[in-house]
Amino acid sequence: MIEIWAVGGYSEIGSKNMTAVKVDDEVIIMDMGYNVEKIVNYEGREGEEITKLSYKQMLKMDAVPNDTQLKEEWGEKVKAIVIGHGHLDHCGAVRLLAKRYKQAPIIATPFTLEIINKGLEGKKLYNKTIALNPSSKYKISNKITIELINMTHSTLQTVAIAIHTPYGAVLYTNDFKLDNTPVLGKKPDYEALKKVGENCIAQISDCTTVDKGGHTPSETLAKEMLKDILLRYQNRDNGIIVTTFSSHIPRLSSLLKLAEQIGREPVFIGRSLFNYLEAAKNTNLFSTNAKIAGFVRQRIKLLSQINKNREKYMIICTGNQGEPNAILSRIVNDETPYRMQDDDVVIFSCKVIPTPTSVANREILERKLKGKNIRIFKDVHVSGHASKADHRELLQILKPKHFIPTHGGMDKLVVAAEIARTMGYQLNENVHLLQDGKKLVIQ
Ligand SMILES: [Zn+2]
Known part of the structure; x- marks a missing residue:
């Protein structure tokens, strides 16, 4: 049985991304991010860097995901913490939260690990770290193998995280765009994505700009x-x-x-x-x-x-x-x-x-x-997030049994659900609109 716990990032945009996936009795956590706005606010107001604050202070400020319940129910079962890329709304809270799951290694690409380490201001992580290059795999247990799949985004070494299980793969694509002519790094690893598409039980996907028409330009x-x-x-x-x-x-x-x-x-x-x-x-x-x-x-x-x-x-x-x-x-x-x-x-x-x-x-x-x-x-810029046509393209490649939009408020999640509906999916049957703190069981 697979259970998905939407810890953070499902109720507002750019904030506190964190999802836990339970495969029978083993748990993988993906991303531990900050609420970036709360941090900019604090630093602007106090003129003091956020690194001075403790987990409890940050939790009270609502600047980190609230994992209290998760820790209580699944804490002992956590086998790995996998971070998808080096943006603070995905990796910022690692320095405070990872040690609550001391036994679990932190797995990320070398660049993302560098960013996490830079955020420690000279301190050390409690957890063991495992640097995995994009397009490589790591065996966690007899049931679980993690694969990091190269994607494009607005920072380097952004990956989609595949959790390969006996029930199929859970794919976490948060954040991504489909850029076939990136100026630095490689284009998305379509071969690996197609392979996941042969047996993808669930896709948990970034919705930041899901309401924009067409493809996001390169x-x-x-x-x-x-x-x-x-x-x-x-x-x-x-x-x-x-x-x-x-x-x-x-x-x-x-x-x-x-x-x-x-x-x-x-x-x-x-x-x-x-x-x-x-x-x-x-x-x-x-x-x-x-x-x-x-x-x-x-x-x-x-x-x-x-x-x-x-x-x-x-x-x-x-x-x-x-x-x-x-x-x-x-x-x-x-x-x-x-x-x-x-x-x-x-x-x-x-x-x-x-x-x-x-x-x-x-x-x-x-x-x-x-x-x-x-x-x-102003706005001399191209987004690092997928638009409507990109979401459709990825859904076609992956054909997930279940589709779970994330990284947005309900207004964004609903748009993603509508895209899935036009492709034959049905709300509450195989499209699930989760909010922070909610759990979903996938049979
Ligand atoms: Zn990002």
């Missing part, structure tokens, strides 16, 4: 969009700042090449950029000779140097959501040695995450930029 389009803007500023002396998600190594790699193309020196500024770029370097996935200023003293020194020869550089910095403590907000507030001038360019290579905090922070930031006569380019 990351190569984002590169072209950036190129179109940046080429216009070749041989001009405007200061240029680009901001994007720090974890988006493929985007950073495109920016690096484009800076060189327009004859400017790319420089990366910000702590989280430093962490993600270092993780990519340590795992031999991407490296650069460009200057990276992660810490305060380096940042001040570099920005003061850039300020003297603004036309020679392209600044790539943190703060795409208008976070008050990130570099872009500090620059616009004149808290750094870099001074913005009329007609300087700021490119937001991202979307605004639709949470009240991000929307408000970005509004404040853009107002300040406009006040300084900055040329703003």
Whole structure:
């Protein structure tokens, strides 16, 4: 018998992803994520990093999945904790929750493990860790083998997690897009997905942008969009700042090449950029000779140097959501040695995450930029999440007996259920709309 416990990520978007799957008497946990909005809020308000807080404090803030009941009922049976990728809403809470299942190893790709380790701020994980490359398998017991299947998303080494069991495979695709021409890394491993499709008992799938029509365009389009803007500023002396998600190594790699193309020196500024770029370097996935200023003293020194020869550089910095403590907000507030001038360019290579905090922070930031006569380019971005046609395509490949949408509020889950309905599935029979804390038995 297979049981699925929707611990977190089923009631709101971008938050606390965590699912447990019980195969007879053995349990596999997938993802342990933060509620990112609660964290941005806390850090903005207190000016203090979240790493100072304990599990209990975070639980009280509703910033980590509530696994109290899970620990009580299934805790002893947990055989492995598998993390699908290095975004904080999927891996951020590992440092606090994993030790509650001490006996279970943490399995993830080398890049994801690097990100988890960076979040520990020098401390060590209690659990054993197992680094598994995408497209490889690990035997947990006589009944369970874990397979990590290469997928595309907006950070490196994102995988779909297959739990192979005597009842068929449970496939966890949270998050993914189907990008056949990625700018860094390989396209999705369709062969492995087809193989899972031969006997897939359940698919638990990301719904972040399930309401968007068509296919999500490839990351190569984002590169072209950036190129179109940046080429216009070749041989001009405007200061240029680009901001994007720090974890988006493929985007950073495109920016690096484009800076060189327009004859400017790319420089990366910000702590989280430093962490993600270092993780990519340590795992031999991407490296650069460009200057990276992660810490305060380096940042001040570099920005003061850039300020003297603004036309020679392209600044790539943190703060795409208008976070008050990130570099872009500090620059616009004149808290750094870099001074913005009329007609300087700021490119937001991202979307605004639709949470009240991000929307408000970005509004404040853009107002300040406009006040300084900055040329703003927004939404120069392509999503890392699947759209309607991608969901349909994956469902066709996998043909799961049961379909369980996740990573969204009910409004998103319902859209995913509707897609499945058009393909012959039926609500409550083989499509299940779970909410945080709910369990499902699959026969
Ligand atoms: Zn993600």
